[in-house]
Amino acid sequence: MRTRIASGLLTAVLAILGLATVFPFVWMVLSAFKSNKEINAPEQTFLPASWTLENFLAIEEKFDFIRLFGNSVFLAVVITAIAIYTSALAGFVIAKYQFRGRGLLFGFTVGTMMIPWAVTIIPRYTMFVDAGLQDNYLSLIIPAAISGFGIFMMRQNMHAVPDEVLEAARIDGASEIRIFHRIVLPMSVNSIAALAIFQFLWVWDDYLWPYLMISDNANQVLAVGLTTFAGQYGTDYGGLFAATTISVLPVIVVYILFQRRFVAGVASAAVK
Structure with missing residues (x-):
């Protein structure tokens, strides 16, 4: 009886916590179908009093939405793919190979997760400007190509890969690269899916x-482009809500597609 009550x-x-978390998002989506007059009205209603698609139809008139959306998709996919590969490779090496300094290397990797991002932003900015990479996508790809969190997560997952399977592959003459690509990666799909969702979300939401x-508006990402709706004397909330609603669709789609593997991957890493 007590167990049922507690459950x-x-x-x-x-x-209640789930509703509190989802409510602002639902409000934003519904507000995207309201006019600015209704959004700014003193008396608010949950559902639009008068449904309109004008906010969605006028997005492209406010700024180059399609181009910025494409830029964000390109960067998110490329950075996520690179980060997954480097994290899986580093996690495999740290977990399955014995070499001097392995513990120190892993400790240093985990230690990078403890450093606040704001502490490194000024030296990182100076370094990339001096290298002539300002207004270049390499300045966005290179810093995110190696993820301390990703290496930690994949290293925890690699411990679940049986050593006997790897030894059997070596006896059959498989090279270490072939073992990694043909055996280790397929056995780590759940953790890869979980890391992909995290990494994609981080890149997609990155603003600063x-x-x-x-600096070139044509190369800018969508998160920065959304600030176009905020003017000096007012904000086009209807257009902002409509553009934001569309901008979150890729993240939702990615999560829905990999939801089961995401839960399994996070759980396996947590247990380890």
Whole structure:
């Protein structure tokens, strides 16, 4: 009886927290179908009093939405793919190979996760400007190509790969690169899916670093382009809500596609 009551209370608390988390997003989506007059009205309603698609139809008139959306998709996909590969490779080496300094290397990798990002932004900016990479996508790709969190997560997952399988492949004459690509990666799909969601989300939502490094509006990312709706004397909330609603669709699609593997991957890494 106590177990049922505790379970019911826990479910109720989680439901309330879930609704509190989702409510702002739902409000934003519904507001995208309202006019600015209705959005700024003193008396607010949850559902639009008068549904309109004008905010969505006028997005391209405000700024080059399609181009910026494409830029963000390109960067998110490229950076995510590179980060996954480097994290899996480094995690495999640290977890399955014995060499001097392995513990120190892993400790240093984990230590990078403890350094606040704001501490490194000025020296990083200076370094890339001196290298002539300002207004270049390499300035966005290179810093995110290696992820301390990704290496940590993949290293935890690699411990679940049986050593006997790797030894059997070596006896059959498989090279280490072939073992990594044909055996280790397929056995790490769950963790790769989980890391892909995290990395894609981080890149997609990144605002400050692209704002500092990319000056050409044609090469800018969507997160920075959304600030176009905020003017000096007012904000086009209808257009902002509509553009933001569309901008979150890729993240939602990626999560829905990899939801099961995401949960399994996070759980396996946490257990280890």
